[in-house]
Amino acid sequence: MTESRLLEVRDLSTSFVTERGTVRAVDDVSFTLERGQTLGVVGESGSGKTVLSRSVMGLLPPRNVRRGGEVLYEGTDIAGYDEKQMSSVWGAEMSMVFQDPMTSLNPVLRIGRQITESLRFHLGLDKEEARATAEALLASVGIPEPRRRLDEYPHQLSGGMRQRVTIAIALACGPKVLFADEPTTALDVTVQAQILDLLDQQQRERHMAMILVSHDLGVVAGRTDEIMVMYGGNVVEKASTAELFASVRMPYTEALLRSIPRLEQPSHTRLEAIPGRPPNLLSPPPGCNFAPRCRYVQPQCLAERPPLETDPVTGHSWRCWFPVGTDANREALERNLAAGVPVGIPAGVRDGR
Numbered sequence: 001m002t003e004s005r006l007l008e009v010r011d012l013s014t015s016f017v018t019e020r021g022t023v024r025a026v027d028d029v030s031f032t033l034e035r036g037q038t039l040g041v042v043g044e045s046g047s048g049k050t051v052l053s054r055s056v057m058g059l060l061p062p063r064n065v066r067r068g069g070e071v072l073y074e075g076t077d078i079a080g081y082d083e084k085q086m087s088s089v090w091g092a093e094m095s096m097v098f099q100d101p102m103t104s105l106n107p108v109l110r111i112g113r114q115i116t117e118s119l120r121f122h123l124g125l126d127k128e129e130a131r132a133t134a135e136a137l138l139a140s141v142g143i144p145e146p147r148r149r150l151d152e153y154p155h156q157l158s159g160g161m162r163q164r165v166t167i168a169i170a171l172a173c174g175p176k177v178l179f180a181d182e183p184t185t186a187l188d189v190t191v192q193a194q195i196l197d198l199l200d201q202q203q204r205e206r207h208m209a210m211i212l213v214s215h216d217l218g219v220v221a222g223r224t225d226e227i228m229v230m231y232g233g234n235v236v237e238k239a240s241t242a243e244l245f246a247s248v249r250m251p252y253t254e255a256l257l258r259s260i261p262r263l264e265q266p267s268h269t270r271l272e273a274i275p276g277r278p279p280n281l282l283s284p285p286p287g288c289n290f291a292p293r294c295r296y297v298q299p300q301c302l303a304e305r306p307p308l309e310t311d312p313v314t315g316h317s318w319r320c321w322f323p324v325g326t327d328a329n330r331e332a333l334e335r336n337l338a339a340g341v342p343v344g345i346p347a348g349v350r351d352g353r
Helices: 049-057 111-123 127-140 159-171 189-206 217-221 239-246 252-258 299-303 325-338
Strands: 005-018 023-032 038-042 065-073 094-097 177-181 210-215 226-231 234-240
Touching: 005 177, 023 038, 023 049, 023 210, 023 234, 038 049, 038 217, 049 065, 049 094, 049 177, 049 210, 049 226, 094 159, 111 159, 127 159, 159 189, 177 189, 189 210, 189 252, 210 217, 217 239, 217 252, 226 239, 226 252, 234 239
Parallel strands: 038 210, 038 226, 094 177, 177 210
Antiparallel strands: 005 023, 005 065, 226 234
16 A cells, blocks of 8 residues: 555445345445545435445444445554444544535534534544634635624524535544535535535645545536546446546446536537436346446346456546447447337347347
């Protein structure tokens, strides 16, 4: 392990045991994160990206959960830590900015109390020191009149202000790794950009590593060093940000890009949605999880699960039998178009061959 490598996740799997069966929400995911690096984790709802973040941080329910693999933080495997051991990691080493600040903030506690709690626990500050630090934190995340805000409740703040408070709480004890789980979901477009710019600024100033979780490739495009695309609990594509956008290989990633609205399109242009729906992880398909929704699907895709292939030169990884941009991919699309085949049903299967 290199000196700069801060976090290394190896073959991490997370399953939930339910009355209807076992849901494998995260399936053998591996990645590394270095100091100051930003990793974007992208996928639709249900792809496993939030469960992945919570698995790494040990924020899963204590019952009916099975977790395997390793989570190496500065060389120490913390995957087997219990809640008491993880309490020294949460906040001080790793923190998370959650999706909805209205539910992640305690509605009956003043803002100041929610920030100073971790400062006093991890840093041992007295009441006055913690309050002064909390005020400085609010100012650093762009909240006006920070001293007055310390005595207010979450419902007295706007959505953007509440999200800034959650960022201040997450940064309070100087964590080395920050998870930002859909940090702009409930915000309007203008405030979204402000929050993302704030996270960028704080990361640079603190030299943190950050994992930015989003359903939108457009959000992570200019704000990450590497992108990992997830689908059905699997990593289906991973590459440096520049390499991924220059040379998409996985049809699912291509479909996500095609669904992004573009400024050059005429007004009222119909958005291109991905047909179908994500796989049922209680009974996933035998082949590629994306096959039922893929425009390039062939009989092999429905029968065999593709491995995660890696280009030895670029480090670009993808999970597909017919990668985008290859002759095999173009031929597969031509066969499907010539046969007038609906998405997800290759000609050989439709005709019973």
